[in-house]
Amino acid sequence: MASSRFALDTILKTSLMYFILLRVGVVCRTDAHECFRTCEWPPNPMICRYEFTVEWYYSMSTSCFDCPYNMTDCTRPHCIPINGVPRGIVTINRQFPGPSIQVCEFDTIEVKVNNEMINEESITIHWHGIHQRGTPYMDGVPLVTQCHIPYRSSFTYRFQAETFGTHFWHAHGMARSNGAVGSLVIRQAAPAEIHNRLYDYDLQEHVIIMQDWVNQLMIDRFTRIVYGDLELAPDSMLINGKGRYREFIDESSNQSVYTPREVFHVQRGNTYRFRTISNNLMDCLVEVSIDHHNLTIIASDGAPLQPVEAGAYGMSSGERFDFILDASAEIGKYWMRIKGRDCHGFEELALLVYEGAADQPDPPEVEQPYPSEVIVNPFNRKSSEYVKNIIDLSAAVNGTEQVPVPEADETHYMVLELELINNNDYNHPMYNPAFGVKGDLSTYKGVPSPQINRVSFKYPSSPLLTQYQDLSDFEMCSTESVLAYHQERCKNEHCVCTQVLHVELGKVVEIVLVDQGNFRNAHAMHIHGYRFQVVAQDTLGEETTLEEVKRLDRAGNITRRTHNVPHKDTVAPLSGGYVIVRFVADNPGWWLFHCHVSFHFTAGMTMVIRVGSDKDLPPVPRNFPRCGGDWHQDDIGSNVPIKPAPTPNSASYNGRYPMLSLAVAGCAVSTMIVMLA
Numbered sequence: 001m002a003s004s005r006f007a008l009d010t011i012l013k014t015s016l017m018y019f020i021l022l023r024v025g026v027v028c029r030t031d032a033h034e035c036f037r038t039c040e041w042p043p044n045p046m047i048c049r050y051e052f053t054v055e056w057y058y059s060m061s062t063s064c065f066d067c068p069y070n071m072t073d074c075t076r077p078h079c080i081p082i083n084g085v086p087r088g089i090v091t092i093n094r095q096f097p098g099p100s101i102q103v104c105e106f107d108t109i110e111v112k113v114n115n116e117m118i119n120e121e122s123i124t125i126h127w128h129g130i131h132q133r134g135t136p137y138m139d140g141v142p143l144v145t146q147c148h149i150p151y152r153s154s155f156t157y158r159f160q161a162e163t164f165g166t167h168f169w170h171a172h173g174m175a176r177s178n179g180a181v182g183s184l185v186i187r188q189a190a191p192a193e194i195h196n197r198l199y200d201y202d203l204q205e206h207v208i209i210m211q212d213w214v215n216q217l218m219i220d221r222f223t224r225i226v227y228g229d230l231e232l233a234p235d236s237m238l239i240n241g242k243g244r245y246r247e248f249i250d251e252s253s254n255q256s257v258y259t260p261r262e263v264f265h266v267q268r269g270n271t272y273r274f275r276t277i278s279n280n281l282m283d284c285l286v287e288v289s290i291d292h293h294n295l296t297i298i299a300s301d302g303a304p305l306q307p308v309e310a311g312a313y314g315m316s317s318g319e320r321f322d323f324i325l326d327a328s329a330e331i332g333k334y335w336m337r338i339k340g341r342d343c344h345g346f347e348e349l350a351l352l353v354y355e356g357a358a359d360q361p362d363p364p365e366v367e368q369p370y371p372s373e374v375i376v377n378p379f380n381r382k383s384s385e386y387v388k389n390i391i392d393l394s395a396a397v398n399g400t401e402q403v404p405v406p407e408a409d410e411t412h413y414m415v416l417e418l419e420l421i422n423n424n425d426y427n428h429p430m431y432n433p434a435f436g437v438k439g440d441l442s443t444y445k446g447v448p449s450p451q452i453n454r455v456s457f458k459y460p461s462s463p464l465l466t467q468y469q470d471l472s473d474f475e476m477c478s479t480e481s482v483l484a485y486h487q488e489r490c491k492n493e494h495c496v497c498t499q500v501l502h503v504e505l506g507k508v509v510e511i512v513l514v515d516q517g518n519f520r521n522a523h524a525m526h527i528h529g530y531r532f533q534v535v536a537q538d539t540l541g542e543e544t545t546l547e548e549v550k551r552l553d554r555a556g557n558i559t560r561r562t563h564n565v566p567h568k569d570t571v572a573p574l575s576g577g578y579v580i581v582r583f584v585a586d587n588p589g590w591w592l593f594h595c596h597v598s599f600h601f602t603a604g605m606t607m608v609i610r611v612g613s614d615k616d617l618p619p620v621p622r623n624f625p626r627c628g629g630d631w632h633q634d635d636i637g638s639n640v641p642i643k644p645a646p647t648p649n650s651a652s653y654n655g656r657y658p659m660l661s662l663a664v665a666g667c668a669v670s671t672m673i674v675m676l677a
Contacts, residue, residue: 129167165302311370456604462628517576
């Protein structure tokens, strides 16, 4: 009896301790990393080590046993149901989303990435939102800041957690679209966190990755887009990797069953900080809301904002928004909704469950009106009383302080567009031209080319940051030369190069991003190495031109904000309009600047901003990998004998070889003509 009382007492004390730790945000799951803790002031930094094993895996694998007929099976180790559709996926440690990194400001993050992708693909990991000051070699962009990590090799990233806020990590390439993604949160100690007093809890399980999803490997969808039909819509949406798409029929009950949705728990009377991340892949900006609850927006892309209460908010690919949920509704269950606003008809739900409501039935899925009419960062809507675009928000400051925006030293205009032009990659001018009649839009049947300044980006043959001297001048082009000399030529020809904007260290750089509105897509432009300040944003109508925006600007008809301007690292100009961003170029390196939509990025809506020169860079890490370039066998000194080609005899000749040689020569000539044209 005494031993039973002791066991019961131990269980109660353990449960009470776990509950207390959960309440203060120290532990939320049994798999919590030691670096997930209450951040201290003054800081007590830790070295936070992780190991990522990247491999190909399969959703709805045999590890899922009887999922979803038996819902318990859906949570088995190595079971990744996603939306019920089996397909190959790229996983980190057999998880999707991958492991969440949650640390404190000033910690050191160290991640060993092991590439075990059995088809011998290479990979890199980018730390989206981390500025990598002093560690540009850790940014994770192949052929810009490092070499790819080859199959059966590893690379250890090491950098300081200086860029506080909500971020994420992802493969920099198509593997992101196949599942290689996870959250990265850098928390601050209470005295440093400007919004600390506005909420009670900031829990690990309230970090959310939202995205669209396609039910096939992304390379299949990409090649379908460029060589088949222009299908840019996703198949479904996911919340923390979970959703419903495939219907299963339970034969015992003849009822429909589905894979599980995500569930979030709250207790009535408390306030919670939710951190949301958009890993959207296709042209699909999402709109986020929770039935019967307003959301208080307090941060975007890690940077704090003056709180704004809204009924919903939008996120384009790469953006992050933090909001406070006041759990003051009646005890019950409520739907969190993500809806596709530029891919209509797509929606996914997750349950918000109040303590005490677990046994209640799920609410009807019918759409509910937003409690507040205010919407933040919507898709392609002009600012108004109820529409708050990024330019209408303000950076959070202490008290009534007015923080000025530095004056620009230089301004660069850039056009983001899907250009209607023949493309040697997928609208070959000779064999599959984009136009039935050149210049006649009514005969266009091709795939638009994603470009910046009418140039599609081509990666260099070696990493820019470490092997710039190995590169040929013919690979590179500068933004200045493109705008000054090549615009007319590139209107009629598909221009491809490694486009670089050179910026002096310490200059205040202003960039005017223009979306001419030809396709009404959201081009979510993400900058590496920086946050910029959004000083102006507007739409001028269904369509506009670079020349019109320049004319308005020269006439003084574009007003720039000058104080308490919001900071972002990902922003989209409104279709038929512009967004103007400004940053102090004080972080030397080669920094990618690109659209975060998977197809746009892969097909060329990318460029590089080079800040400073080689002498401004920190030393290259010892034994840093090198790669790239062209290699050919040097006959001089080679010990491999070259055998002469056999002379055909009359029996095997039959006149066929001259015909074959002529055909090959003819093919070579045709190719040369196309290249020279």
